[in-house]
Amino acid sequence: MPGFKMWLKQMNSKTISGKFSVLSLRLPLIFFTCVALASCGHAEKDTHAGQPVTKRKLVFKQILRNFEPMGLVVRGRKPYEKDQFLQYAVELQTLSTQPWKYFTADSNYSPTRAKPVVWQKPAEFKQAQQTFIAASAQLVEGAKTGNMDVIRADYGKVADSCKACHRDFRGGPR
Numbered sequence: 504m505p506g507f508k509m510w511l512k513q514m515n516s517k518t519i520s521g522k523f524s525v526l527s528l529r530l531p532l533i534f535f536t537c538v539a540l541a542s543c544g545h546a547e548k549d550t551h552a553g554q555p556v557t558k559r560k561l562v563f564k565q566i567l568r569n570f571e572p573m574g575l576v577v578r579g580r581k582p583y584e585k586d587q588f589l590q591y592a593v594e595l596q597t598l599s600t601q602p603w604k605y606f607t608a609d610s611n612y613s614p615t616r617a618k619p620v621v622w623q624k625p626a627e628f629k630q631a632q633q634t635f636i637a638a639s640a641q642l643v644e645g646a647k648t649g650n651m652d653v654i655r656a657d658y659g660k661v662a663d664s665c666k667a668c669h670r671d672f673r674g675g676p677r
Contacts, residue, residue, distance in 0.1 A: 547614040549614060551609070555606070556605070556610055556615045558605045559606065562598060562602040563602055566598045566599070566602070569594045569595045569598065570591075570595055570661070570665075572591055573591050573592065573642075573658060574662075576588055577651075577658045589646045592639075592642045593646075595661070596639040596643045599636045599639035599640075606622075606628070616674055616675065617672060617674070618672055618673060620672060621672050631664070631667065631668040632668075634668075635661070638660040638661040638664045639661055641660060642654070642657040642658060642661050645658075
């Protein structure tokens with residue numbers, strides 16, 4: 504800490520027009536910068552009955568927690584362990600059917616990131632769900648083989664279904 508104490512002493516000794524130290528002019532700037540940055544992390548709360556937006560976000564986060572580790576394996580960043588990979592795939596398949604029940608007609612409100620097209624074109628949205636569910640099931644079957652070429656292809660189909668759904672049905676924060 505001697506370096507910091509020396510810097511602080513130097514900053515206090517420097518003055519502008521003999522009246523204000525450089526540090527005393529910077530402190531308000533530092534304070535307001537910290538306040539501004541702290542306010543950036545504010546997340547809007549879901550106050551609606553049943554909290555469908557919050558519930559579906561939690562399921563999607565669980566999906567991601569299972570999907571990302573498999574991606575590391577598929578891209579060769581983590582070693583392949585058949586049992587662990589299969590466990591992630593099975594959990595993904597189980598979760599793949601769960602978030603959709605929280606896309607109720609009364610759940611199109613902030614903080615959702617779902618586009619209005621989810622409710623305007625329910626058949627297309629249902630098809631995107633089915634594509635994801637089927638791809639997740641196929642990934643489980645591929646994971647059972649232990650063949651990385653099959654697994655990569657099946658993982659790619661799940662990733663493609665996610666990207667397509669996000670492109671068509673997910674927007675930015677409201």
